[in-house]
Amino acid sequence: MTCQVRQGTTCTCRPSNPLPTNIVKDTTSFLHMAMWFARSRNLVSSLRQNLGLSAILIKRNHSSPRPVFTNYELSSKVFLDPSTSFRHESTAVESQPDLVQQSDHEDDAQELDFPGGKVGYTSEMKFIPESSSRRIPCYRVLNEHGKIISDSDFIPVSEKLAVRMYEQMATLQVMDHIFYEAQRQGRISFYLTSVGEEAINIASAAALSPEDVVLPQYREPGVLLWRGFTLEEFANQCFGNKADYGKGRQMPIHYGSNQHNYFTVSSPIATQLPQAAGVGYALKMEKKNACAVTFIGDGGTSEGDFHAGLNFAAVMEAPVVFICRNNGWAISTHISEQFRSDGIVVKGQAYGIRSIRVDGNDALAVYSAVRSAREMAVTEQRPVLIEAMTYRVGHHSTSDDSTKYREADEIQYWKMSRNPVNRFKKWVQDNGWWSEEDESKLRSSTRKQLLQAIQAAEKWEKQPLTELFNDVYDVKTKNLEEQEVGLKALVEKQPQDYPTGFHI
Amino acid sequence: MASLLGRFCRKLVVPGSAHGSRMTSTTACGSETVKSLNLYSAINQALHIALETDPRSYVFGEDVGFGGVFRCTTGLAERFGKNRVFNTPLCEQGIVGFGIGLAAMGNRAVVEIQFADYIYPAFDQIVNEAAKFRYRSGNQFNCGGLTIRAPYGAVGHGGHYHSQSPEAFFCHVPGIKVVIPRSPREAKGLLLSSIRDPNPVVFFEPKWLYRQAVEEVPEHDYMIPLSQAEVIREGSDITLVGWGAQLTVMEQACLDAEKEGISCELIDLKTLLPWDKETVEASVKKTGRLLISHEAPITGGFGAEISATILERCFLKLEAPVSRVCGLDTPFPLVFEPFYMPTKNKASSSSSLSSPSKNTHFLIHGFSRLL
Numbered sequence: 001m002t003c004q005v006r007q008g009t010t011c012t013c014r015p016s017n018p019l020p021t022n023i024v025k026d027t028t029s030f031l032h033m034a035m036w037f038a039r040s041r042n043l044v045s046s047l048r049q050n051l052g053l054s055a056i057l058i059k060r061n062h063s064s065p066r067p068v069f070t071n072y073e074l075s076s077k078v079f080l081d082p083s084t085s086f087r088h089e090s091t092a093v094e095s096q097p098d099l100v101q102q103s104d105h106e107d108d109a110q111e112l113d114f115p116g117g118k119v120g121y122t123s124e125m126k127f128i129p130e131s132s133s134r135r136i137p138c139y140r141v142l143n144e145h146g147k148i149i150s151d152s153d154f155i156p157v158s159e160k161l162a163v164r165m166y167e168q169m170a171t172l173q174v175m176d177h178i179f180y181e182a183q184r185q186g187r188i189s190f191y192l193t194s195v196g197e198e199a200i201n202i203a204s205a206a207a208l209s210p211e212d213v214v215l216p217q218y219r220e221p222g223v224l225l226w227r228g229f230t231l232e233e234f235a236n237q238c239f240g241n242k243a244d245y246g247k248g249r250q251m252p253i254h255y256g257s258n259q260h261n262y263f264t265v266s267s268p269i270a271t272q273l274p275q276a277a278g279v280g281y282a283l284k285m286e287k288k289n290a291c292a293v294t295f296i297g298d299g300g301t302s303e304g305d306f307h308a309g310l311n312f313a314a315v316m317e318a319p320v321v322f323i324c325r326n327n328g329w330a331i332s333t334h335i336s337e338q339f340r341s342d343g344i345v346v347k348g349q350a351y352g353i354r355s356i357r358v359d360g361n362d363a364l365a366v367y368s369a370v371r372s373a374r375e376m377a378v379t380e381q382r383p384v385l386i387e388a389m390t391y392r393v394g395h396h397s398t399s400d401d402s403t404k405y406r407e408a409d410e411i412q413y414w415k416m417s418r419n420p421v422n423r424f425k426k427w428v429q430d431n432g433w434w435s436e437e438d439e440s441k442l443r444s445s446t447r448k449q450l451l452q453a454i455q456a457a458e459k460w461e462k463q464p465l466t467e468l469f470n471d472v473y474d475v476k477t478k479n480l481e482e483q484e485v486g487l488k489a490l491v492e493k494q495p496q497d498y499p500t501g502f503h504i
Numbered sequence: 505m506a507s508l509l510g511r512f513c514r515k516l517v518v519p520g521s522a523h524g525s526r527m528t529s530t531t532a533c534g535s536e537t538v539k540s541l542n543l544y545s546a547i548n549q550a551l552h553i554a555l556e557t558d559p560r561s562y563v564f565g566e567d568v569g570f571g572g573v574f575r576c577t578t579g580l581a582e583r584f585g586k587n588r589v590f591n592t593p594l595c596e597q598g599i600v601g602f603g604i605g606l607a608a609m610g611n612r613a614v615v616e617i618q619f620a621d622y623i624y625p626a627f628d629q630i631v632n633e634a635a636k637f638r639y640r641s642g643n644q645f646n647c648g649g650l651t652i653r654a655p656y657g658a659v660g661h662g663g664h665y666h667s668q669s670p671e672a673f674f675c676h677v678p679g680i681k682v683v684i685p686r687s688p689r690e691a692k693g694l695l696l697s698s699i700r701d702p703n704p705v706v707f708f709e710p711k712w713l714y715r716q717a718v719e720e721v722p723e724h725d726y727m728i729p730l731s732q733a734e735v736i737r738e739g740s741d742i743t744l745v746g747w748g749a750q751l752t753v754m755e756q757a758c759l760d761a762e763k764e765g766i767s768c769e770l771i772d773l774k775t776l777l778p779w780d781k782e783t784v785e786a787s788v789k790k791t792g793r794l795l796i797s798h799e800a801p802i803t804g805g806f807g808a809e810i811s812a813t814i815l816e817r818c819f820l821k822l823e824a825p826v827s828r829v830c831g832l833d834t835p836f837p838l839v840f841e842p843f844y845m846p847t848k849n850k851a852s853s854s855s856s857l858s859s860p861s862k863n864t865h866f867l868i869h870g871f872s873r874l875l
Binding site: 246247249263264274277278280282283285286304307308311470471472 | 560587590592593595597598600601602603604605606607608609610611613625628629632633636637638639640641642643644645646648678679681702703731778781782
């Protein structure tokens with residue numbers, strides 16, 4: 001029911017739709033709504049006609065005005081006080097043009113009119129603290145022992161879904177291990193693992209619909225795995241063979257599949273974020289029951305494209321779910337060297353974006369959060385930000401040795417005691433849905449399948465040389481045709497200077 | 505007719521319009537109506553047609569909603585609605601990134617960068633993303649529907665940040681196209697081609713010509729092909745190659761040279777990437793001389809690419825070194841603009857003067873005076 005009025009358009013929200021209860025309880029959301037309301041004059045005038053809305057949102061308080069912020073804590077007092085940031089009832093301010101309807105509210109004189117809407121004023125000079133006294137808490141459902149914490153809000157997961165989620169998390173683990181080893185053996189040139197982030201990968205994918213368009217960073221192959229990309233297809237891309245959909249043009253792990261609505265990975269960081277806003281907007285215009293979902297690491301949030309992406313998604317009211325995997329490290333840069341804020345979740349509000357911090361190693365929490373965020377994004381046509389707290393257990397990539405900049409003990413701790421796969425496994429096992437026999441069967445068959453996939457991919461024919469020149473444009477241009485002719489002649493003349501197997 | 509000519513006299517004569525130029529691709533049927541338009545109106549017309557003919561096309565950028573700072577987007581928001589024509593936040597990387605996302609979903613995104621001088625924040629999105637979107641995905645994805653429009657070039661008082669000609673940066677990027685129109689009629693046809701081309705296109709509009717250039721522009725929907733250069737003035741003694749507003753200057757130089765008996769062949773490149781080497785090559789093989797002119801600084805300018813290519817292809821036919829008359833290697837200055845610019849009175853480079861051949865002496869001597 002939150003009103004999405006953009007400048008110049010008419011508000012068409014129906015105030016009779018009740019707020020979902022989790023939103024009503026959340027005082028943070030009031031500020032979001034408050035700030036939206038304060039901004040638009042059209043909204044003000046249309047809300048005049050929908051006074052029912054005001055009855056739901058505002059608890060009228062005729063006491064004397066208070067300063068806008070006493071501290072950075074988002075206490076309910078601040079929001080429900082009508083002298084603070086939002087007012088959708090008009091005020092008659094002396095000697096100002098009557099832009100909105102007259103009202104005889106006694107706090108009229110306590111506000112100032114600016115282009116962004118009305119703001120209360122204060123004579124007390126008070127700076128908003130650089131940080132809250134309390135960090136934004138982390139939403140979690142399962143404790144470390146895989147038991148559901150009592151009174152948890154969460155969306156129930158069926159046995160079928162839970163088992164599939166677990167299987168995929170385990171598959172991802174095995175896949176990562178084997179491909180990593182293949183790189184070490186020199187069989188593929190590069191690899192990067194998602195070890196420690198299996199819950200984010202799989203649970204988020206499980207919470208989406210197949211029509212949701214995913215724009216990954218590069219540590220989310222589990223989303224593609226969930227959607228049905230086969231181990232053979234992963235292997236083909238890593239080997240860049242003739243069966244690789246990417247036609248061997250990019251480094252390993254730069255997967256992409258239009259069939260699975262998974263945009264091709266690109267190495268530059270955060271470039272996918274403003275693109276996701278555009279994708280979300282396209283889906284909105286097509287009135288699809290789908291949203292854009294895009295991933296970013298903690299490091300990526302420092303990029304300008306993070307700012308651009310969130311701001312555009314918010315202004316354009318695009319259905320986008322931004323999922324930040326805060327895994328503590330951007331290669332060797334710890335988050336203490338990345339930002340001074342309370343992580344990423346607090347940045348959402350700066351853009352007018354609803355946000356949540358979730359335990360990224362808790363598959364049930366991730367599932368619930370992503371599922372809810374997705375629903376909000378689609379039904380309310382708005383972006384949502386999720387910060388999933390986790391840890392990058394593996395090295396940044398096969399080109400990295402993280403023991404050079406962090407303690408081996410730290411890595412070990414997260415690998416063993418805070419392992420998201422084990423944690424979810426406990427829950428699934430406790431429900432009687434998974435046995436050790438299932439476990440060994442799954443792991444050995446997946447391992448076998450992967451080894452076969454690698455062997456097959458390795459032997460597979462290479463891409464024909466012409467693929468070097470295709471797809472630069474939709475149609476090969478003259479200069480490329482000439483260069484291809486020249487290169488072919490050269491390769492035929494001096495084949496010893498070139499790798500073999502590339503069919504001319 | 506006389507009144508039209510009178511109106512023309514106060515404006516720049518648009519190259520190729522006064523003479524019987526070979527308009528190989530535009531159809532000027534007697535039955536089609538034409539209207540006298542300036543450049544921004546022609547662009548505006550193209551945008552109206554683009555949005556009209558494809559319901560999945562969008563126009564957006566800073567200040568696009570009210571008509572744009574150069575009036576190019578006038579009337580679009582009113583006609584097609586704010587869902588399709590809208591203002592964006594002040595963020596070029598966001599504008600282009602958002603456009604890439606829209607285009608990747610099969611839409612046409614015609615984005616505006618307010619001045620080419622401000623395109624650089626979007627350079628990463630253009631070079632690393634848009635240009636490689638199709639190639640890196642193995643043609644599973646593409647953002648061919650993306651067209652980036654930006655006013656470029658000298659305007660008389662623009663200084664460092666309202667006068668730049670950054671085309672050379674983009675000509676070095678495989679995967680995008682770079683298009684620069686010389687006049688209103690060309691702009692409409694080239695813009696429609698760019699928007700409909702299945703590849704991302706960077707379209708630079710000579711802002712100097714937005715109001716200054718007036719031309720008869722057909723009112724119907726027409727396209728001028730990309731990657732086809734046009735000989736807008738035939739000649740036999742020297743080939744001149746340029747694009748955008750510089751052609752107006754070069755045509756003046758040609759007229760002056762003609763008075764001295766030098767026959768100049770003037771070519772509008774139109775598309776800089778991928779560029780039509782064949783037309784330039786054929787011309788130089790005929791004339792034996794090449795002079796390239798652009799406002800952008802000479803070092804590393806696109807003239808260097810044309811020069812190198814023509815030298816490779818036409819070396820034995822050349823009677824003089826290839827000459828480049830370009831901007832100086834400085835940031836675009838304000839009070840010094842008249843000195844910076846490659847005006848028609850600027851001497852051509854010394855390579856033309858160094859050719860010793862007797863029977864070309866008069867030609868070189870005369871021409872160097874005129875350029």
